[in-house]
Amino acid sequence: AVYMNATVATTGQGGWPMTCFLTPDGAPFHCGTYYPPAPRGGMPSFGQLLGAISDTWRSRRGDVTRAATAVVEELQRTSGGLPPGGRPVDAILLDAAVGAVAEDEDATRGGFGSAPKFPPSALLEGLLRNYERTGAAEPLGLVVRTAAAMARGGICDQLGGGFARYSVDARWVVPHFEKMLYDNALLLRVYAHLARITGDSAARRVASGIAEFLLRDLRTDEGGFASALDADTDGVEGATYVWTPQQLVDVLGEDDGRWAAHVFAVTRLGTFEAGTSVLQMPDDPDDHERYARVRARLFEARQARPQPGRDDKVVTAWNAFAITALVEAGLALGRPRWIDAAAECARLLVSVHVVDGRLRRASLGGRVGRPAAVLEDHGALVTALISLYQATGDVGWLEPARALADVAVGRFADPEGSGGWFDTACDAETLVARPRDPVDGATPSGASLMTEALLALSVVVDDGGRYADAAHAALAGVAVLFERMPRSAGHWLAVAEASLRGPLQVAVAGGGELLGSARRYAPGGAIVVGGAPESSVLLTDRPLIDGLPAAYVCRGTVCDPPVTDGAALRAALVAARA
Template sequence: MSPAPGRNTLAESTSPYLRQHADNPVHWQQWTPEALAEAAERDVPILLSIGYAACHWCHVMAHESFADPDVAAAANAHFVCIKVDREERPDLDAVYMNATVALTGQGGWPMTCFLTPDGRPFFCGTYYPKPTFLQLLSAVEETWRTRRAEVEQTSDHIAGELRAMATALPSDGPEVSASLCDAAVEAVLADEDTAHGGFGTAPKFPPSALLEALLRHHERTGAPAPVATVARACEAMARGGLYDQLAGGFARYSTDAAWVVPHFEKMLYDNAQLLRVYAHWSRLSSNALARKVTRETARFLLDELRRDGMFVSSLDADAAGHEGLTYVWTPDQLRATLGDDDGRWAAAVFGVTDAGTFEAGTSVLQLRADPEDAARYENVRTVLRAARSTRPQPGRDDKIVTAWNGLAITALCEAGVALGDADMIDAASRCATALLELHVRDGRLRRASLGGVVGESAAILDDHAALATGLLTLHQVTGAHRWLTAAGDLLDIALDHFADPQRPGRWYDVADDAEQLLVRPADPLDGATPSGASSIAESLQLAAHLAPADRAQRHADAAAATLAAAAPLLKRVPRSAGHWLAVAEAAVRGPIQIAVSCADPATSELLAAARMLAPGGAIVVGGHPDSSELLRDRPRVRGADAAYVCRGRVCDLPVVTGADLAAALRRSV
């Protein structure tokens, strides 16, 4: 679509974030070849602003600067102004975030970059208040006009540095082994904040992938320290203000080290990953808090984020222009809502004080201990939820992102198994069906959609990988082969278009036939979500044991090469390789496969036991003999259901009871 010079065209976008800026007097355009061509034709720099819908400071800068006529006049006169939703175009975000970090030493959103018409950055930053931003616009315009040679030289140098950074992983390193995983876990545990749970200091983010890896390490080795670390983190997060004590679901991060005051935005990807961790912890420990949080977080996804069977991206941090307005309370508000007795009781239960823990004497609800009167507690929560629903509510980013929905599919399947709740698995199936119907166009996957309209942005590596993992998980819990077929198709596309043909095991984040940017992103480090490369390692590892023979070997070879290429990360930066560590823990244990030959998968007690007992990353299938690759030539035993346990390519004799299956799995520790 060609831009219309002289007007803001963001109302035509499929991104809620971009549409939030459609009324700005700034003449924003989307990132298109036509917008770049306009910059070249006018011979002016590009003002590139990148953010996302739930970003608090993005809203602040929009109000202070982008809605201001003085800012708009300066920007429109001297720049081509381009807005990007980082969630819809993570490839652009990755390139220019690397530039921002390289130039300033830190990154974040809103991201503000000035580019040459061909996309080379020469100045980058983040948030700017109006007076500073006006000065910056003037200085950049003058520099472009009077010192053009310096701009060209600077942008050439930055582009060269970005290309050098894109080499990513070193070419050689240790082998992935049990000892490498042991050393990585030891290094991670040394960084634990034992006083408050989790890792690091404020701001503190939920370490979802690391917690999953530690659970898998405990299952592999029997070591108590990793699961104790998980328990401390999971309990602290669930009892603090990070967790919504009334309706479930987790905020993006804590502004303090003790998980008391969150940044209130709620992201699908955080809640999906945490749901998977709490479901795993609940299976392993039978902890009542773990089961409660698993159930409530799943309900949050289903009740607050589901649309047309799929899951939207986020809830905003702000409501009516104030951060946290929906969620915080004072003692007076509790008494007014609940009455004096219940109000005082609730204030004590939830840690609401006159001094407050947040702004203006308000408090974020916490639950430092379970109250003895469970019935009163549930009644109070019900009344407070109803009262809260009458307050201004946070905005919702209704964009459907493929990768994050893939994470949700996996998590709902695992939560459904942990809680014995078939409705959660059914919700995962409905999501997968809707996603494949809407986001696959002409045989290729797209990144996002809005309101039933799929966007133009091509899916990146983590979209293919996370969705494939979700589909392979669905196949295991339902037995339906359509999910296995669809996952295999996605993995074939990933291997054909994202794998580096010159360096086995290395992956690019964008396809070889997608828009080619200044740099082709290839970041292997795990961040708020698993990297595309670590995600594809997980899905390939599963597919290697589930796929038909004509696909399985290709997947197995690629999985092994991918994990081997990432070994340096596990050695050098394990805190930034949490998902890699989780995949590696499963790999060095086999991975374990449990195939249950049964008369009726829906009623087989042995199959249900296998799903509950299976360690993280294991492959579990059940069905009639010869109904899948793992059940080939594996009959029931003397009329009874039989479980076949294998580690890699080495298998035990079949067992017919849950107790014997548990014993067989313990022998691998």
């Protein structure tokens, strides 16, 4: 087992294990065994184990103390973050990381690795951004195959929209039925991005389903989003969601019931427990009007069933994911109502979760809790506020974004100047070792989220280069992730792809249809701002051209000549890929 950077190795000694804690280079720094040999014939009883522990504490306390001290010292010594990497984070490294990810693809069933399968949200977003830079078929194919497999499987709620936590099998058929806010927010961003790039109607449908699920089932009375729906209903997992062929007939009648059983892969034997089936959609229905009618009737019938419980905590980072996703999806798919919901959620976070200038982790029923926010909360919320600024042109979103970023830089950045980040603030509760984990997992790491936020903020405010310097320093320290574990660096990939472009900036003086074209064709991670000349940093000294709206495409301080029509803007954005 590996804990932080220390490895635990076990060897036999007199029938009992001896545990050695090893340094990263394999050398033991402490070994010991603290209990008597096991009796012949099997494992000791729980009572024997408790007796051995008590005896060790009384008779060998010095050994225990020395072992504990050695473990603590080693954890403190090895908690310095990632090992230094010599390679620059450049296009060559990112393309090699994508190639390594492709080797892990389950090309037959979609996704990566084997069961259980979790939605690789951050990785898919990073692959889409790599495709937008390179135009290569491989990263787009990886996303298309995985997104389609998940959308057709039981992990996707075929009636109500949204995704369950993970699939227990390799074919995405049987989910763990819990629905998490963070999964659905991150997946909304991916499917909306995929729909914008490819125009795929299925991706658009899935994105719409996720957004409507968020607004219908997770939205709280205060305008935030609840954390999760339970996996079980009245103590039975999946009870709300599964069907038998007869239940379909009972709701739809004989003809539509049998047709629905075929469309949704509901069989007599079932795919879940007790002959029930999780709804899938292996193939597109042959009659779309009939499909829409049947789906609506089944959803209505399902709503009459007992429903799973809801965790109403409003978690800052997860709500920030929802804000960013709803804004980007609303712009991509033309749904201003989603952007309005995102703005309402952001107002809640800024007004309730920020107390005396410091961000808190969560609230319930409009009352904020005492625990302080961690790094991921700051990074995710700053990005969310910047996304609202881009969508609305309201510069009022930038003041709280900048204040939160300043707190993060002052209290979470590594004071040694390594470019790394701690997950807790410098004035947080003292632990054995101050936690820092830059690896992207089920959600992006706090470090990658903060780097994304600072990269975007450096473009929309005049800060003398401080935010950009911090972002680039952080990126420079994660080359080892791309080299050794690229599947766990998905959000870093997305951020690095944006960084390679500067990030790309599109300033549209005058807005209008030209601004719509910029939002439709700019790659993920680009900063798109529109409005009156001089109304923001990006629009300073960028006037209308002959009285017409004009778009300025820039990378850093280098800008192309302004263009005044959508076709020319799209050509400029394509040319700015690399």
